[in-house]
Amino acid sequence: MSDLDLRHLRSFLAVAQERSITGAGAVLHLTQQAVSTHVRQLERSLGVVLLVRTSRGVLLTAAGEELAAGGATVVDDVDRLAERVRAVAGAQAGTLRLACCPAATSLFAVDVADALEAMVPGLRVMLKGAQHPRHELELLNDGSADAAFMWLPVGDVGLHHAVVRSDPRAVVLSPRHPLADRSTVTLADLAGDPVVRPDVLTSPEAERFWMADPRPGGGPAPRGPLVPGVEDCLLEVGRRRGIWLAPQPLKALVPAGDLRWIPVTDAENFDLAVVWHDRAPQPLITRLISEVRGITGHEKRLHAA
Known part of the structure; x- marks a missing residue:
């Protein structure tokens, strides 16, 4: 048959x-x-x-x-x-609302929105700018957004996620820092430096991950000043009140003056993910994940693995 x-x-x-x-x-x-x-x-x-x-x-x-x-x-x-x-x-025709922090997604968000609208007749993709990760979470929870681009971990907040990009970690240093002229550093090199913390993350788990806490030997990461946002982190680093650990792509997207962005060779990568709630239109979310992975090259890396 x-x-x-x-x-x-x-x-x-x-x-x-x-x-x-x-x-x-x-x-x-x-x-x-x-x-x-x-x-x-x-x-x-x-x-x-x-x-x-x-x-x-x-x-x-x-x-x-x-x-x-x-x-x-x-x-x-x-x-x-x-x-x-x-x-x-x-049923896919309609509106898909995507929350995103411009610093995290400006390299591909517009391309993704255009590609989805071209693939699905009648679809309108709305990009909703968010000020920080906690703001993205608020947009998801109150139904203002169907999905968001967020770096993991988000925390135990009852949402689904799929990784679409993996970004190496860098440390941001003052040009007067003793390690400022190094091409790479390790977490052991940074053991005595307090880590500046932006008060915008979604959970204690997320804060610990951004700080690389605990460190490889099991000891705690030194806590530096808690500041309102990312720009404030850079100001504190410039004044030598601490260091900041961040995804390397932010170097090109966040103005940092003469601060040094140096790769941290033994720190975990930051995984950028599509995060969505149960009410989101699943067929569109599936297409969104596939499209972003195609743009970032993450799909090829998954198949290679």
């Missing part, structure tokens, strides 16, 4: 219904020759004789009667499946 062609089956069912190849052709808007060819190909695929031609039309064999009885159900099931698929695709 794996070789059964639906076109051939539809032609046979029309012949069985009309008891005439000519009549079936009229119903299907096909030539008599095309209908006859479909029936012969179906018989060849199944290895049976399905009908016998007579001067008054056709007679079904026992095998033909069996196929006529069950074939209509098969065709109906396929038709209903096609309708469900089209309904799901049609």
Whole structure:
């Protein structure tokens, strides 16, 4: 049955219904020759004789009667499946609201929105700028956004996520810091430096991760000043009141004057993810994840792994 062609089956069912190849052709808007060819190909695929031609039309064999009885159900099931698929695709038209911090996503957010709108007719993608991760979480929780781009971990907040990019970690240092001229550093090199903390993260778990706490030896990371936002972190670093650990891409997106951004070779990467709630339109979320991974190259890395 794996070789059964639906076109051939539809032609046979029309012949069985009309008891005439000519009549079936009229119903299907096909030539008599095309209908006859479909029936012969179906018989060849199944290895049976399905009908016998007579001067008054056709007679079904026992095998033909069996196929006529069950074939209509098969065709109906396929038709209903096609309708469900089209309904799901049609339901995608509407609005998808994406919350994002411009510093984290400006390299690809506009491209993603344009690509999704091009793929899904009638879809409108709204990019909702958020001031910081906690603001993104508020937009998700109050229903103002369907999904958001956020660095993990977010914390145990009842949301789903899928990683779309992995970013190396860097330390931001004052140019007067003793390590400012190094090309790379380790967490051990930074063991005595207090870490500035922006008061915008979504959970204690997230804060610990951004601080690389605990350190590889199990000791705590020194806590530096708690400041309102990212820009304040840079100001504190510039005044030598601490260091800041951040995803390397922020170097190109956050003005930092003459501060030094130095890769930390033994620190975990930051994973950027699409984060969404249960009420979000899942088919669109799936397309969103695939599109972002394609732009960032994360899909290739997943397959390579």
